[in-house]
Amino acid sequence: MNLSLIESPLLDWYRQNARDLPWRHTRDPYKIWVSEIMLQQTRVEAVKPYYARFLEALPDVYALANASEEQLLKLWEGLGYYSRVRNMQKAARMIVENHSGQFPADSAKLQKLTGIGEYTAGAIASIAFGIPAPAVDGNVMRVVARLTGDRRDIFDPALKKEYGKLLAPHISKTDPSSYNQGLIELGATVCLPKGSALCSVCPLSEHCTAFREGTFGEIPAPKQQKPRKIDPRTVLIIQSDREVLVEKRPDKGLLAGLWQLPSMDGHRTEEEVLANAGNLGLDVVRIEKLPAAKHIFTHIEWQMIGYQLTLSALSEIPKGMVSASLERLEADFPLPSAFSSFLPYLKKKKTKQ
Numbered sequence: 001m002n003l004s005l006i007e008s009p010l011l012d013w014y015r016q017n018a019r020d021l022p023w024r025h026t027r028d029p030y031k032i033w034v035s036e037i038m039l040q041q042t043r044v045e046a047v048k049p050y051y052a053r054f055l056e057a058l059p060d061v062y063a064l065a066n067a068s069e070e071q072l073l074k075l076w077e078g079l080g081y082y083s084r085v086r087n088m089q090k091a092a093r094m095i096v097e098n099h100s101g102q103f104p105a106d107s108a109k110l111q112k113l114t115g116i117g118e119y120t121a122g123a124i125a126s127i128a129f130g131i132p133a134p135a136v137d138g139n140v141m142r143v144v145a146r147l148t149g150d151r152r153d154i155f156d157p158a159l160k161k162e163y164g165k166l167l168a169p170h171i172s173k174t175d176p177s178s179y180n181q182g183l184i185e186l187g188a189t190v191c192l193p194k195g196s197a198l199c200s201v202c203p204l205s206e207h208c209t210a211f212r213e214g215t216f217g218e219i220p221a222p223k224q225q226k227p228r229k230i231d232p233r234t235v236l237i238i239q240s241d242r243e244v245l246v247e248k249r250p251d252k253g254l255l256a257g258l259w260q261l262p263s264m265d266g267h268r269t270e271e272e273v274l275a276n277a278g279n280l281g282l283d284v285v286r287i288e289k290l291p292a293a294k295h296i297f298t299h300i301e302w303q304m305i306g307y308q309l310t311l312s313a314l315s316e317i318p319k320g321m322v323s324a325s326l327e328r329l330e331a332d333f334p335l336p337s338a339f340s341s342f343l344p345y346l347k348k349k350k351t352k353q
């Protein structure tokens, strides 16, 4: 198949069928960047409210560079993969310090910024600056694998590079933004995974090898899933009359530096939990088991059991923990969504008679 044939039908189709998305009303590289980072692990519909709120709070690179960590985590709460927003702040500081606050209009220079890889650099370069640089995400991988009838593993990073090189000379010179977004949009709305491809409405079907050969259900080959590591955990709601205890996770690794409900490795018995609480100097007057919950991360699955511990009073706060009222918990200690199944069991403050 000849990739030079797709430009014209792709651009026509995109101009008529592009979804009206908030980040398609701007060419501000900062806003394009925010949208692309959010869209990396999150669906379009879920991103929309976060995108609006983030830009209202932090409208430009200077605001992002100067934001407090707490504000960043709060704005990102629920999106997951917090390293994305931490890296964005590092990149924002680099742009302020090394580029006078202006995004470089160059894909290679963009890739020198923390957290900006080939895909994101290509997306910013093409959408914000009209540079014909490739932007190959998972959607585009699927479209190109089918167009070319390629059965190789699309999760192989080397193939992503290869597709970038393959596409580069064919990217529209007149409208690189619509060309790249057209490929992304086609993958997201028409060239759907597995047997769900909507070839009858695809503008590229007459150029598509997988359509001609009837192999679009098999190409690309499904991902070979590595089994997730199962991580048993015990999560504790430790409350006195008015306050709940939270602790900070380690600075490295999963959910680095975020607040959590105090947790222990493994599934602990009531006796073990009480012994541990005793060692921490907590005076537990009541312990109740909570329903189990699980949370799935990319490579790890937390299988959580939980206990609710009621304290007589909070005289001594264990090292590494902080106590907060429920109002403050919500405002100042964003808990990762992994803990959300336990939040309904937080006891509201007793009302005085």
Ligand code: ADE
Binding pocket: 021, 036, 039, 044, 137, 181, 184, 188
């Ligand atoms: N996914 C990644 N980039 C996107 C964009 N610009 N529009 C819609 N979905 C996307």
